Amino acid sequence: MPLDLTASSPDITRAICDVPSESDQETALADLVEQAIGALPHLEVHRDGDTIVARTHLGRAQRVVIAGHIDTVPINANVPTRDIEIDGQSYIWGRGTVDMKAGVAVQLKLAAELVEPAVDITWLWYDHEEVAAELSGLTRLAANRPDLFEGDFAILGEPTAGIVEGGCNGTLRAIVRTKGVRAHSARSWIGENAIHAAAPILARLAEYRPRTISVDGLDYREGLNAVRVTGGVAGNVIPDLCEVEVNFRFAPSRSEEEAVAHVRSVLQGFDVEITDLSGGARPGLDAPLAQDFVRAVGGTPKPKYGWTDVARFSKLGVPAVNYGPGDALLAHHDEERVLVSQIEEVERGLRAWLMTSA
Template structure:
């Protein structure tokens, strides 16, 4: 089978289609990484490096500012939604297929501009990375943060997550914990001998149902929080009083607080339960106070919005690099069976980034 070849002189829409037609479910990114590396290898204005299946390309024009632009190459599993096709809905053209929204349209825009912008107004670092759609410890951007953080240094960063071609600043943090209650096991025919651990979870469920999540303004953007039960387990058998019960709770917190502050809030709400942290991800402030942010917003013509979910902008924020989300595609269609991206949003992101990065 011939290796896929990317033509970076094609339109960003056609590059999107070519990228999507290269299957790259998480863990199987080698073929698409090979294609990206090969497409960039002849461009003399870029220094191209590879780390596993992550490709990094950098300009070195001696500019006094550097911008990092990143996008992931992998997708969630395919579900009868490849190869891609064009379709029109209510007079608007869409490219349909796995990866069109999350996030190969954003990657296509980046690749086209990486090839085109020989003499940008700022120095550029382009990062196309693998394993974003799986466990955080496999995410190669996180690996590079740990092993080669100097490659990600910049004055501003843009992650091409789908935002419908609007700027979404920062991101909420995420904390997942397990709340446990303990009791005494007994035969259910003599239940008074035991102590039912599942029943002890009732106050926690009541607190979750009654909880009123806050909306917190951070640097001019209003972030909506959420505290929810996302799983519950317990029980031994149909005739046994359980001696342990657990509620899995997810707290999505605004970027005014750290993970430790978020955990302190959870402990305050549930003081009577054993709490085990199973996953944590720091939030990221909007990044809109950076000197480059105002020019960026003007160039792309967008009023900033908050990012409610967690994204890899938090990795840049942890390095002290202010970062925003900006890319084509409706995030509600990410991972959907009918995943599809409006082609006018692909063009809008390309034109907006070109204006800003070229200083036009």
């Protein structure tokens, strides 16, 4: 069925959540979005893979980019959506309701209805956010059409429970290796146990005390943790290799190079291979448009602890914030659900600001 953008934003949430769009399977939903948005005469529409971009060209003095991803993590018996009530409050339950199709639904609704906003708007709905950064629709679009990222301010519709969250922590992943010598476990003294040799790595991580760092008035909590340990070849063989995967979440005050140097310093003496690295984003709340936005939607801004694509915009010199419906603690959860009232409140806040910002 075609996507009806005259419906309410909660109804649009239900409709797009009921179209499965796990990462690498976004085409069906992208087709529906392109068909619905492409029919609107006030928007110029571009498609790049399964990323849809729609822009106004009203000659406004400023341009705002508003983005959201259309993919989800794997479904686990939580599609189709259903309406539930908890403690007298109405929720939409199902995969993607929080991360982040409710935010996308609000954006689609506003894209259809705001024919004469106070700023020019670039609406951007992209694929492959929930997987490796090199697969992201934004990575591809930045290579093919970097001009589509141009703007004075950006809003990413990640779940923030309707409170502005500025910037984001950076993230680093590394593999820390220890090596040994294989031997029969009945004669273990002949070999060298690589898993035992990894004990000091775990001890350093367990003793590590992460910092909380204030950046432009927001406090970002860091974290350095082992997230996976692998090793061993058989139940009767002394292992000759152990790998500890480490994840460092670092404040946006650190550069990527400083984050790498910090991890290598903590794990000095061990073989450390950096496997993934994405810098954070400063809050961006000092930009005039950002300050105007915060005043319009209300609430006290908070830091975003997880990495989000605001970092991409920040790297391009576009100040960006996170703002969307949904409790981030329920993202990817089997009981993922979003408050209906929160969807409606985010729509009201965005609508009011986009119609009055200057």
